[in-house]
Amino acid sequence: MHIRNWLALALLLGHGWALAQTPVTPPAQSLDDARAQRARAKALKAEAEQRFEADKAECQSKVIAVGCMSSAKERHLKSLHEADALERTGRQAEREARTRETEAKAAKREAEAADREARERADVARYREQEAQRSVERERRQAEEAAKLESRRSKAAAERAEQQKRLEARRQEDAKRAQQAPENARKAEERRRQHAERVKRIDERARKYAETLKQREAEKPASQAAQPAAKSPR
Numbered sequence: 001m002h003i004r005n006w007l008a009l010a011l012l013l014g015h016g017w018a019l020a021q022t023p024v025t026p027p028a029q030s031l032d033d034a035r036a037q038r039a040r041a042k043a044l045k046a047e048a049e050q051r052f053e054a055d056k057a058e059c060q061s062k063v064i065a066v067g068c069m070s071s072a073k074e075r076h077l078k079s080l081h082e083a084d085a086l087e088r089t090g091r092q093a094e095r096e097a098r099t100r101e102t103e104a105k106a107a108k109r110e111a112e113a114a115d116r117e118a119r120e121r122a123d124v125a126r127y128r129e130q131e132a133q134r135s136v137e138r139e140r141r142q143a144e145e146a147a148k149l150e151s152r153r154s155k156a157a158a159e160r161a162e163q164q165k166r167l168e169a170r171r172q173e174d175a176k177r178a179q180q181a182p183e184n185a186r187k188a189e190e191r192r193r194q195h196a197e198r199v200k201r202i203d204e205r206a207r208k209y210a211e212t213l214k215q216r217e218a219e220k221p222a223s224q225a226a227q228p229a230a231k232s233p234r
Contacts, residue, residue: 041087059072
């Protein structure tokens, strides 16, 4: 049990040591931060020069200035080294920031180009789809117009055929009438003749009847006169 605890503790300590040995990557500096760092490095150099001049003046005022000048030079060199290191890191950070900025601009341009290309492809696809729809609509309208034209043509052809049929029937009727005209004329003449004969017979009967009536009227007085003579001998 204790052994297992010691092993677990050892593993935890080893893991912590490994984490402690893992280098921590500092956050990337912006371009403004890098420029500010270079400005600080320049200011440190200027401050180191001023302090070195002040140290030299102070050392010259002393009787024994050998150790004083050595310490001043060491401090001066140390400050310059620190300023140089700060400037180098600032320059490196500035280059990296510029590189990142250039890469970001390039990535932005690529993204904009890709977005623009996608929009253009979408526009082309939309235009093609609209053209396809317009083509379908044109074909539909053309088919409808063709159907209407064919219907009008069929109707006109049917009307012409019907008119031609009526004309042909009329022509045949006229030809039939023309063919039957002599017979009809003969029959009409026969009917007129028969009618005239009937009228003539009727007139003849009427004339005879009138003559009979006239004769009877003429014989009536004589008959009346003969009747008294026949009655008197009795």
